[in-house]
Amino acid sequence: MRFLPEMGTAMTKQMLRELTPQQYLDLYYYMRLNRAVEDTMVKLFRQNKIVGGLYSSLGQEAISVGTCYALEKKDWIAPMIRNIGALLVKGVPPRDIFMQHMAKYDSPTKGRDGTSHFGDLENRHIVSPISMLGDLIPVMTGVAVGGRYLGQKIVTMTWIGDGGSSTGVFHEGLNFAATQKAPFVLILENNLWAYSTPVRRQVPLENLADRAKAYGIDSYIVDGNNVVAVFNAAREAVERARAGGGPILIEAKTFRRLGHAQHDPAEYVPKEMRAYWEARDPIALYEKFLTAEKLLDAAGKKEIDEKLEALLAAEREFAENSPMPPAEFAEGGVYCTGDDCHPIRPKWERPAGELTPPKSSVKPVWTVPGFGSGKGSGGAGAPIHFGDTRVVAAGAMASNGRPGKTAAKPNAKSAPKKAKAAAAGASRKARR
Amino acid sequence: MAGGKGTAAGGKEITFLEAIRQAMFEEMERDPAVLLMGEDVGVYGGAFKTSEGLLERFGWERVIDTPISESAIIGAACGMSYLGLRPICEMQFIDFIVCAFNQITNFVAKGHYLWNAPAPMVIRGPSGGGVHGGPFHSANPEMYFVHTPGLKVIYPSTPYDAKGLLKAAVRDNNPVLFFEHKFLYRRIKGEVPAGDYTVPIGRAVIRREGQHLTILSYAAMAHSSLEAAEELAKEGVEAEVIDLRTLLPLDEETIVNSVRKTNKCLVVHEDTKTGGIAGEIAALLCEKAFSDLDGPVLRVTALDTPVPYAPTLEDYFLPNAKKVFAAAKELARY
The missing domain is CATH 3.40.50.920 (Rossmann fold)
Known part of the structure; x- marks a missing residue:
């Protein structure tokens, strides 16, 4: 296993230009909140108050928090099981997360589902995950394409693991997103383990970001334990997606510090690997950075400690006092019964005149630039579009029988120039 | 084709196929939230021409030719429905619906019960045998879905019902599967009334x-x-x-x-x-x-x-x- 040498040590002064002091502290607060919420749930689990399994994002908080913090309020997310941090950034109160795990009647799903399987279509724009991996990718593509049609200028984001990137629907979804140029950002959390199977046995790639090439989309690789780097990469991706640049894949390198779930001691993880990553705890690293940059002092830290303690005690108490759902609540609710149940009205933010009465001349809100005009094609109107990939001639084959390096030269022009400086820290373009 | 390419051509005999085309046409005309997605539904007008003329009328933002990715079609439609849109997904042959089985049974069907998320969408396509389509173009997979709480499953037999039920399906707040027996497409003709009408779902x-x-x-x-x-x-x-x-x-x-x-x-x-x-x-x-x-x-x-x-x-x-x-x-x- 090769680790990127700069992992966890790349917090440079350069980043200071990028964020306001409040943003720095927000990132810190949400990571601390993320960890405190999960610590509380471990206690609840040990007291047998959690009904099902408990999944941890210990050591991965920088990813959930840093990526979701790059979104606007109107944007949509679909968190996976290890993205409680994203839920918190979206404003979900910790009590909802506790009650979900405890199957309480006051939980968002009223006990019908557990863990972080809940959503909020109306206010926070959260789509609930399901346990099958990859399914959120086409769904969030649909939200992105639908939002664009409605004129909402939203960006959608979801997360997937290294293991989940092997599912068929990952491919179908990302490919469809790419063909639609959907304003969609996919965060691939490479935590090196898919349950007990190491990433090498899941995917024969050094960088999972390379998967993006197959869909003709851009990707970034980022140190997933560096919250500022994660935020910067996500912010750039979100801006580009919102501007119509199409979907972007961000691979965040990190490590799953605990087992697949609470029951799993993860003895299959080599000691050296664990030690390496434990020394790069995202919160400890960030705290060091904030202290060095005088953004956080002992008094400020104590204030946050106390705030979290009081908040979580109250939230936990509320959750524990909530009742279990009445047994008969198992029945009903399968169908939406109509307007009284859910008045379904799309929120148009496009001039209605553009759409009603329908006209085939309605201008699309996006186009596919370059279609039929790639370098390798016969120009606009050519019957076949070769994109900008050079056709491999027989002589160009390297001696090892594989195409030479010149075979594929992705188009880098679509990346805005100014964004490169922003990402020059720990975040950088995927290896090409 | 009977009924022409325009709007409601009512009060006359049309084919089963034309009834479906008219239902989609009229629903898209009525409500800009209705979209059509599927393989070859746009430029080609659908493998059976059920969406002929729709792209020309409604443009390609609303009539979307997709990659051959049934899971992506269903998943994306589900995402659109969360915004209040009412997508219609065409499976080129209903046999291929099983490629999206997980999306339909786990994501689309369970959403309302589990987290109060209605998914107003229609999944439709040609089904059934008798046309020598072979084992992968003749299926009747309705019972996989009848066994799935949260879905509605329609399988009409006349042009009148096909049109009225498809319109009702588009207006329903739930995911509706709509099976079109391809043997009937051009063999069965029937009268449909002029103007808008629906046939209630759930009534024999x-x-x-x-x-x-x-x-x-x-x-x-x-x-x-x-x-x-x-x-x-x-x-x-x-x-x-x-x-x-x-x-x-x-x-x-x-x-x-x-x-x-x-x-x-x-x-x-x-x-x-x-x-x-x-x-x-x-x-x-x-x-x-x-x-x-x-x-x-x-x-x-x-x-x-x-x-x-x-x-x-x-x-x-x-x-x-x-x-x-x-x-x-x-x-x-x-």
Whole structure:
């Protein structure tokens, strides 16, 4: 296993230009909140108050928090099981997360589902995950394409693991997103383990970001334990997606510090690997950075400690006092019964005149630039579009029988120039 | 094509296929939230031309040609529905719906019950055999989905019902699966009224009244059942023929009321026998009308095999009016 040498040590002064002091502290607060919420749930689990399994994002908080913090309020997310941090950034109160795990009647799903399987279509724009991996990718593509049609200028984001990137629907979804140029950002959390199977046995790639090439989309690789780097990469991706640049894949390198779930001691993880990553705890690293940059002092830290303690005690108490759902609540609710149940009205933010009465001349809100005009094609109107990939001639084959390096030269022009400086820290373009 | 390319061409005979095209056209005309997605639905107008003229009228933001990715089609439609849009997904052949099985059964169907998220969307496509399409272009996969709480499943048999039910499906706040028997596409014509109308989901219809026995059926087999009923009448057996139209939710009231009257029931479907809806209906009648039954609930269905390709094999595999007639005669003797 090769680790990127700069992992966890790349917090440079350069980043200071990028964020306001409040943003720095927000990132810190949400990571601390993320960890405190999960610590509380471990206690609840040990007291047998959690009904099902408990999944941890210990050591991965920088990813959930840093990526979701790059979104606007109107944007949509679909968190996976290890993205409680994203839920918190979206404003979900910790009590909802506790009650979900405890199957309480006051939980968002009223006990019908557990863990972080809940959503909020109306206010926070959260789509609930399901346990099958990859399914959120086409769904969030649909939200992105639908939002664009409605004129909402939203960006959608979801997360997937290294293991989940092997599912068929990952491919179908990302490919469809790419063909639609959907304003969609996919965060691939490479935590090196898919349950007990190491990433090498899941995917024969050094960088999972390379998967993006197959869909003709851009990707970034980022140190997933560096919250500022994660935020910067996500912010750039979100801006580009919102501007119509199409979907972007961000691979965040990190490590799953605990087992697949609470029951799993993860003895299959080599000691050296664990030690390496434990020394790069995202919160400890960030705290060091904030202290060095005088953004956080002992008094400020104590204030946050106390705030979290009081908040979580109250939230936990509320959750524990909530009742279990009445047994008969198992029945009903399968169908939406109509307007009284859910008045379904799309929120148009496009001039209605553009759409009603329908006209085939309605201008699309996006186009596919370059279609039929790639370098390798016969120009606009050519019957076949070769994109900008050079056709491999027989002589160009390297001696090892594989195409030479010149075979594929992705188009880098679509990346805005100014964004490169922003990402020059720990975040950088995927290896090409 | 009957009905032209324009809006409601009502009050005249149109094909089953044209009824579906008109339903989509009119719903998209009525509500800009309605979109169509699928493989070759745009430029080509659909493999069976059910979406002919839609791209020209509504533009490619609303008529989306997709990659060959059924899971992506269904998933994306689900995402769109969360914004209040009402996408219609076409499966080029309904056989391919199983490629998106997980999306439909786990994501789309469970959302309202689990987290209060309605998914107003329609999944439709050509189904059924009798056209020598072979084992992968002739399926009747309705029961996979009838077994999935949260879905509605429609399988019409006439142009009038196809148009009215498809419109109702688009306006429904739930995910609706709409099966179109491709044997009927161009073979069946029927009158549809001028102007807008819907047919309620979840209601069966009595196609022919009778007092000696009830034949329950749907889709292409509703026609075979009617044909058999006419033959039966020549021998003095008056069969009541009911077209279920919607399989989920099932119109239990119409079924039970008819059997209480005739005291005998034959269920006919083109789906294979084991796990077909006939078994479900037999159980329903045992629960709700046991003391009214004067004979066993009989089934006429396809064989429990994949749909074979050769015409001789497929003809043997499929139920038909003759098989319905024979079973009904047997049942009438009780």
